[in-house]
Amino acid sequence: MSSIEVLCLGIITIDTIALVDQYPGEDERVLAKEIIRAGGGPAAVAAVTLSRLGISTAIAGTIGDDADGAEVLKIFAREGVDTSGISVGTSATSGSVIVASLANNSRAINTRQPMQQVPLNSAAKKMISEAKWLHVDHVGIKQLQAEKIMRGAGPKISFDAGYNVADFDASQVDLFVPTDKQMELRFPGVSLGTAVERDAIAAKNITVATQGSAGSTGYSSDSGLVHADGFKVDVVSTLGAGDVFHGALLAQVIQGHNLADSLKRANAVAALSCRGLDGQSAIPNTSELNSFLKERS
Numbered sequence: 001m002s003s004i005e006v007l008c009l010g011i012i013t014i015d016t017i018a019l020v021d022q023y024p025g026e027d028e029r030v031l032a033k034e035i036i037r038a039g040g041g042p043a044a045v046a047a048v049t050l051s052r053l054g055i056s057t058a059i060a061g062t063i064g065d066d067a068d069g070a071e072v073l074k075i076f077a078r079e080g081v082d083t084s085g086i087s088v089g090t091s092a093t094s095g096s097v098i099v100a101s102l103a104n105n106s107r108a109i110n111t112r113q114p115m116q117q118v119p120l121n122s123a124a125k126k127m128i129s130e131a132k133w134l135h136v137d138h139v140g141i142k143q144l145q146a147e148k149i150m151r152g153a154g155p156k157i158s159f160d161a162g163y164n165v166a167d168f169d170a171s172q173v174d175l176f177v178p179t180d181k182q183m184e185l186r187f188p189g190v191s192l193g194t195a196v197e198r199d200a201i202a203a204k205n206i207t208v209a210t211q212g213s214a215g216s217t218g219y220s221s222d223s224g225l226v227h228a229d230g231f232k233v234d235v236v237s238t239l240g241a242g243d244v245f246h247g248a249l250l251a252q253v254i255q256g257h258n259l260a261d262s263l264k265r266a267n268a269v270a271a272l273s274c275r276g277l278d279g280q281s282a283i284p285n286t287s288e289l290n291s292f293l294k295e296r297s
Contacts, residue, residue, distance in 0.1 A: 006056070057080075134158065
């Protein structure tokens with residue numbers, strides 16, 4: 001049996017990120033406070049988060065046969081993430097140029113056309129058959145559907161449901177995590193708590209809605225409806241914080257925390273990640289997370 005607890009499946013990118021005071025105007029040049037290159041993509045950031053928090057993790061997806069693809073593999077190797085499920089496609093590795101503005105507390109993203117995902121390789125299929133959980137983003141969920149991998153027929157499925165899930169059948173996954181804005185589209189005119197509870201009961205799963213700096217709200221049959229507030233930190237950038245939350249939430253669930261504590265701890269991990277310009281460098285490990293929470297208890 002594989003030692004991998006979670007296989008993350010979806011988008012893998014290399015991003016160039018610039019931090020500026022204010023966005024430049026037309027034909028204007030501004031001096032960046034910092035420019036870095038870092039790994040990104042919802043599934044990829046979640047994989048790094050899971051690994052930092054002590055979960056044996058692998059990643060599956062598609063990269064290009066180029067320098068960015070080679071850098072992707074180095075990042076995951078450094079983070080202890082198994083990359084045997086990654087396939088090499090014929091187009092360039094996906095990536096974005098991102099400008100984060102301190103004055104606007106926002107970011108502008110220019111993305112290279114996403115590369116065509118190739119079919120899962122044999123290593124990825126083997127890990128799918130043996131892992132405890134699959135964590136997928138909006139690309140990964142489509143690959144599961146194409147491979148006819150369904151809930152209840154293998155690992156449990158966690159879905160980072162940040163895009164286009166107004167009509168998604170939440171019963172397809174065990175952990176359904178949309179944004180509060182997606183929940184508004186799913187249940188117009190209904191309070192967030194009621195919407196989360198309705199989805200969880202109908203789908204017989206755990207449903208959690210992310211609320212940015214306001215925290216998160218979730219429902220499970222064991223916990224009922226719970227909410228956890230967000231944490232205040234010195235924010236450099238919120239880039240990737242939602243992806244970090246998804247990985248952190250799944251880690252807490254796997255480690256046996258109840259839903260209320262899982263939300264609190266995942267909120268803290270996501271907040272701490274905002275101390276870095278990219279989505280990965282400031283993700284805490286479990287010891288750092290526990291120290292942060294102890295200081296605020």
